[in-house]
Amino acid sequence: MVWGRRCIAGGPEGPTRIEDGCTLGDAVRLHAGTRVGAGTWLGDSVCLGHPTKRATAGADATDASPRVQDLLVGSVGTEIGE
Secondary structure, rough: OOOOOEEEOOOOOOOOOOOOOOOEOOOOOEHHHEEEEOOOEEEEOEOOOOOHHHHHOOHHHHOOHHHHHHHOOOOOOOOOOO
């Protein structure tokens, strides 16, 4: 695996998984729950995934609201295949 400069992987909600043979350009950001498949090449300044409201604000009051339960994302993550 080749990592560029200033790459960040993972976050407060968990790790990322980067499989064998990947190449990451400079300033790549992989948020928690991201999986990058074997042999993938990501160019400079790529950002995959997105932090949840809980991760960015420290809390998420919508968790307690029955009106939005069907709209909440149960798990974070983005997957890029081989």
